[in-house]
Amino acid sequence: xxxxxxxxxxxxxxxxxxxxxxxxxxxxxxxxxxxxxxxxxxxxxxxxxxxxxxxxxxxxxxxxxxxxxxxxxxxxxxxxxxxxxxxxxxxxxxxxxxxxxxxxxxxxxxxxxxxxxxxxxxxxxxxxxxxxxxxxxxxxxxxxxxxxxxxxxxxxxxxxxxxxxxxxxxxxxxxxxx
Numbered sequence: 001x002x003x004x005x006x007x008x009x010x011x012x013x014x015x016x017x018x019x020x021x022x023x024x025x026x027x028x029x030x031x032x033x034x035x036x037x038x039x040x041x042x043x044x045x046x047x048x049x050x051x052x053x054x055x056x057x058x059x060x061x062x063x064x065x066x067x068x069x070x071x072x073x074x075x076x077x078x079x080x081x082x083x084x085x086x087x088x089x090x091x092x093x094x095x096x097x098x099x100x101x102x103x104x105x106x107x108x109x110x111x112x113x114x115x116x117x118x119x120x121x122x123x124x125x126x127x128x129x130x131x132x133x134x135x136x137x138x139x140x141x142x143x144x145x146x147x148x149x150x151x152x153x154x155x156x157x158x159x160x161x162x163x164x165x166x167x168x169x170x171x172x173x174x175x176x177x178x
Contacts, residue, residue, distance in 0.1 A: 021084075021131070024081065024124060025081065028081035028082065028085070029066045029070075030069070030070045031081045031085040031088065032066075033059065033063035033085070034067070034092070035085075036059060037059045037060055037062075037088075040054045040059060041092060041095070044056065046173075064089070067085055067086060067089065070082045080128055083116070083128065083132070086108055087109055087132055088135075090139055091135050091138070091139060094143055099142075099143045106136070106148045109132070109148070114154075118154060119154050120155075120156065120157035130164075132149060133161070134163075134164055134171075136148050136163060137166045138166045138167065141166035141168060142168055142171075149163070151163075
């Protein structure tokens with residue numbers, strides 16, 4: 001789930017999913033639970049849900065509970081980790097869950113990013129901004145909805161930062177090209 005993703009790596013870097021994003025999401029329970037839910041769902045779909053004993057409904061509830069707990073915390077409420085968690089939950093819902101709930105997560109994500117000061121204010125040296133645009137591109141494509149992070153409402157950090165073309169196969173694999 002943390003493989004090279006050209007759409008997310010910058011022009012001068014590779015492997016940012018492994019070297020930057022994975023350690024980053026492991027630093028907060030909300031992003032850990034959301035990433036675990038996405039990963040377990042992907043594993044279950046790819047290899048058969050009976051191959052692991054993870055209760056996905058329970059894990060989904062844990063992720064939502066932890067996100068709600070973080071939203072009540074002044075420090076965690078608009079942190080990069082919580083933004084990543086909500087973005088991952090939108091991805092999960094687009095691929096494995098309820099597309100209406102995906103919409104709810106994407107709307108919440110736009111509010112959180114606005115509260116932070118827009119896409120350029122996000123951390124990880126632009127990686128989180130590119131991740132949000134990649135998720136926006138793919139969830140919009142999968143659910144048949146508009147882009148949530150329209151360039152006029154959410155100007156990027158530079159003109160070269162754009163929504164990548166949707167790639168549902170790579171997106172469904174969590175970033176890998178399998």
